[in-house]
Amino acid sequence: MMDPVLLTFLFLFNLVNAQTTSETAEFQKNLPAEVIWAQEGGDAELPCDVEPSAPGDRINMILWFKDSTGIPLYSVDGRYGGLERASHGAMVHDLGQRSNFDRGPPARLRISKVKKEDQGVFRCRVDFLNSPTRNYRVNLTLITPSAEPKIYNPDENVELKDIAGPYRISQDIRLVCIVSGGNPTPNVSWWLDNKMLESNSELKISGNQVSRLQLGGANKHLHGHKLSCQAKSADHPVTTTLVIRIFLRPNKVEIVSPEEMFSAGQTKQVVCEAYGSYPAANLTWFLDGDLINYLPISVISIGNTTRSTLNLKPIMEDDGKELTCRAVNPKYPSEYIETRRTISVAYPATAEVEILSGPMGGNHLREGETIKLGCKVKSNPPPDKILWYHESELLRENGGELNLGPVNADYAGDYFCFVRNREGAVRSRPLSLKVQYAPFCKPGTEVRTVGAMVGSTVKASCEVQVASEEDLKFRWTFNRSREVMAIPSASVHSSGSTSYVSYKANTEYDFGTLACWSTNSVGHQKNPCIIHLALASLPKKPEDCNVQNKTRDRLEIECTAGDDGGLPQQFLLQVLEEGQLTPSFKLFSLEPKFKLPGLEPNKRYDLHIYAKNSLGLSEGAVIISGVSGPAATEKLTGRGIPKFLSKNRSVLAVLEFSTFPSSFPLLQSTVGNSGKDSQTDYWLLGGVGGMAGIALLASVLTYLACRKKQKREDVPLNNLGPSVRIRYPGENNSDYYND
Numbered sequence: 223m224m225d226p227v228l229l230t231f232l233f234l235f236n237l238v239n240a241q242t243t244s245e246t247a248e249f250q251k252n253l254p255a256e257v258i259w260a261q262e263g264g265d266a267e268l269p270c271d272v273e274p275s276a277p278g279d280r281i282n283m284i285l286w287f288k289d290s291t292g293i294p295l296y297s298v299d300g301r302y303g304g305l306e307r308a309s310h311g312a313m314v315h316d317l318g319q320r321s322n323f324d325r326g327p328p329a330r331l332r333i334s335k336v337k338k339e340d341q342g343v344f345r346c347r348v349d350f351l352n353s354p355t356r357n358y359r360v361n362l363t364l365i366t367p368s369a370e371p372k373i374y375n376p377d378e379n380v381e382l383k384d385i386a387g388p389y390r391i392s393q394d395i396r397l398v399c400i401v402s403g404g405n406p407t408p409n410v411s412w413w414l415d416n417k418m419l420e421s422n423s424e425l426k427i428s429g430n431q432v433s434r435l436q437l438g439g440a441n442k443h444l445h446g447h448k449l450s451c452q453a454k455s456a457d458h459p460v461t462t463t464l465v466i467r468i469f470l471r472p473n474k475v476e477i478v479s480p481e482e483m484f485s486a487g488q489t490k491q492v493v494c495e496a497y498g499s500y501p502a503a504n505l506t507w508f509l510d511g512d513l514i515n516y517l518p519i520s521v522i523s524i525g526n527t528t529r530s531t532l533n534l535k536p537i538m539e540d541d542g543k544e545l546t547c548r549a550v551n552p553k554y555p556s557e558y559i560e561t562r563r564t565i566s567v568a569y570p571a572t573a574e575v576e577i578l579s580g581p582m583g584g585n586h587l588r589e590g591e592t593i594k595l596g597c598k599v600k601s602n603p604p605p606d607k608i609l610w611y612h613e614s615e616l617l618r619e620n621g622g623e624l625n626l627g628p629v630n631a632d633y634a635g636d637y638f639c640f641v642r643n644r645e646g647a648v649r650s651r652p653l654s655l656k657v658q659y660a661p662f663c664k665p666g667t668e669v670r671t672v673g674a675m676v677g678s679t680v681k682a683s684c685e686v687q688v689a690s691e692e693d694l695k696f697r698w699t700f701n702r703s704r705e706v707m708a709i710p711s712a713s714v715h716s717s718g719s720t721s722y723v724s725y726k727a728n729t730e731y732d733f734g735t736l737a738c739w740s741t742n743s744v745g746h747q748k749n750p751c752i753i754h755l756a757l758a759s760l761p762k763k764p765e766d767c768n769v770q771n772k773t774r775d776r777l778e779i780e781c782t783a784g785d786d787g788g789l790p791q792q793f794l795l796q797v798l799e800e801g802q803l804t805p806s807f808k809l810f811s812l813e814p815k816f817k818l819p820g821l822e823p824n825k826r827y828d829l830h831i832y833a834k835n836s837l838g839l840s841e842g843a844v845i846i847s848g849v850s851g852p853a854a855t856e857k858l859t860g861r862g863i864p865k866f867l868s869k870n871r872s873v874l875a876v877l878e879f880s881t882f883p884s885s886f887p888l889l890q891s892t893v894g895n896s897g898k899d900s901q902t903d904y905w906l907l908g909g910v911g912g913m914a915g916i917a918l919l920a921s922v923l924t925y926l927a928c929r930k931k932q933k934r935e936d937v938p939l940n941n942l943g944p945s946v947r948i949r950y951p952g953e954n955n956s957d958y959y960n961d
Contacts, residue, residue, distance in 0.1 A: 592627025673788015
């Protein structure tokens with residue numbers, strides 16, 4: 223059985239084909255045509271009026287024809303149930319397959335994926351059941367897009383790309399848009415974002431569409447907005463868009479780093495940001511109005527934000543200064559904005575002692591006056607401690623002021639304050655106070671006893687402590703029993719702060735007390751310096767002798783001095799091998815201390831220690847028995863000079879050996895107690911000349927000649943101590959020892 227659609231199509235073909243070609247062409251020519259625009263590749267909708275003119279009428283058939291072709295392109299058969307149940311038929315060629323009827327409303331033939339060859343005149347024929355047949359003519363035309371609009375700056379005749387401007391504030395914006403081509407003729411319009419603007423003019427020049435736009439008075443609100451020129455052919459727009467740029471001043475600048483304290487001499491970054499400027503703002507730094515161009519600065523710009531990082535390394539003097547960050551658009555150099563911040567710089571304290579109140583003489587005081595000192599401190603952060611010192615003595619803590627007085631001699635000297643904060647500590651320069659006071663005895667010399675013999679002349683002295691020797695005067699008195707006598711000025715001699723007197727005790731009744739008085743411009747000495755004249759006697763032997771610090775190189779003996787008998791005393795150490803009566807050697811010292819090197823190893827010694835003054839040796843000695851010599855030390859006998867003697871010529875000692883022959887009287891001296899001790903001591907003088915026959919001295923001279931010549935000087939004797947001395951050839955030794 224044949225397909226009903228095919229039967230219908232054949233019926234229509236025969237029906238239409240019965241009409242002559244000339245009739246069809248003439249009929250189509252006289253029908254009005256509606257132009258329908260379509261874009262190639264898009265869809266086209268061809269309208270057709272299918273509404274019956276009489277009520278109750280209905281559609282039997284709808285036929286679509288293209289150009290003068292007598293065969294329908296598309297058919298809709300509604301004879302058996304109306305449009306709702308109508309059958310659709312299309313030509314099997316390409317256009318027919320891309321066509322589809324939509325009954326709407328409104329009714330239309332939709333052609334998908336329109337091609338260039340689809341252009342032409344389409345006729346819609348509608349057959350009704352009762353009403354006359356209706357024909358509707360449509361002209362399908364493809365749109366030809368225009369070229370992309372070109373926007374120009376008419377003042378510079380330059381085509382603009384992407385950006386319009388930049389413009390200064392209040393400057394007029396004048397632009398020209400030129401569009402070429404396009405079918406239908408494009409309509410040119412201007413748009414600000416999504417709002418259409420009124421263009422000043424629109425004209426054709428050489429087949430091109432030209433549109434001019436003028437916006438008066440650019441303002442900051444236009445910055446960043448989109449300005450478009452649109453060429454629209456039919457419903458197909460082609461657009462060129464520019465972004466408006468306005469030269470903008472920065473609207474805000476701030477130092478974004480936290481407000482923290484700086485440390486003097488240490489670098490810390492400070493960050494400043496400016497916003498709203500176009501182009502990016504220039505940022506500059508100032509410190510108390512002075513441009514900072516000597517420190518590293520880095521700048522980063524992102525959009526309309528500019529960030530500047532300053533590596534600031536302040537010094538103490540920068541504390542409290544004002545740090546300024548200035549932002550300016552170079553297009554508006556005089557219209558800058560800035561922000562300020564006062565910086566706080568931590569630094570170690572500085573201190574200075576100053577006189578807050580006191581006498582007119584400043585730091586020169588008289589005994590009994592008062593003075594107030596202040597510690598002038600510059601410190602950030604504030605100090606956590608202030609200490610006051612007089613010389614090296616701590617006076618008080620945590621006080622900026624120091625009250626002194628009434629002053630006396632003890633107040634004289636240097637005063638300074640010590641200040642500390644978290645950055646460090648400092649001691650001020652000292653302020654020296656000069657105190658004028660009445661003289662008094664030098665401490666330690668207030669009362670002394672001097673031994674003398676009948677018929678001898680005593681040379682006594684007294685030394686006073688005084689701030690200035692100017693106007694210093696002395697007087698002496700002698701007190702014997704109840705009798706007080708003034709010493710004649712002829713017997714008194716003064717030099718500086720010391721006064722000397724010569725006094726002769728002719729009989730035992732001439733012993734008594736000398737008193738030394740002094741006076742200056744401040745006042746009189748309250749208590750005299752006392753010197754008791756006593757009949758001289760032999761010294762007492764030392765006490766509390768002990769062997770100390772025994773090492774492989776030496777041992778030390780230390781005693782306490784006994785009574786000196788009123789005369790200067792020395793101390794004698796005799797070293798005897800155990801069981802011997804004759805000393806191997808002797809040492810003299812000005813103090814009861816001895817450093818004894820070089821004892822012969824594997825032997826034991828007895829040590830005898832005496833005191834000695836000009837009257838002789840002490841009665842009895844301190845004896846230390848059974849002292850052993852350290853191992854691996856050099857022998858200290860008459861067969862050789864100890865090593866320490868060859869290295870140190872300034873040793874304060876006298877060595878006495880028992881091996882010199884008695885035929886050399888120059889080397890002999892008698893030490894005894896009123897002639898009772900007949901022991902002969904031989905003194906080592908170590909000289910040149912007259913000793914050539916002595917083998918020991920020859921070896922000494924040979925040894926010394928081989929050594930480098932060096933200037934004679936006192937050398938510290940780390941192995942002997944300060945109390946020992948060697949007597950050298952040619953020296954007058956009577957000042958040291960009175961045998």
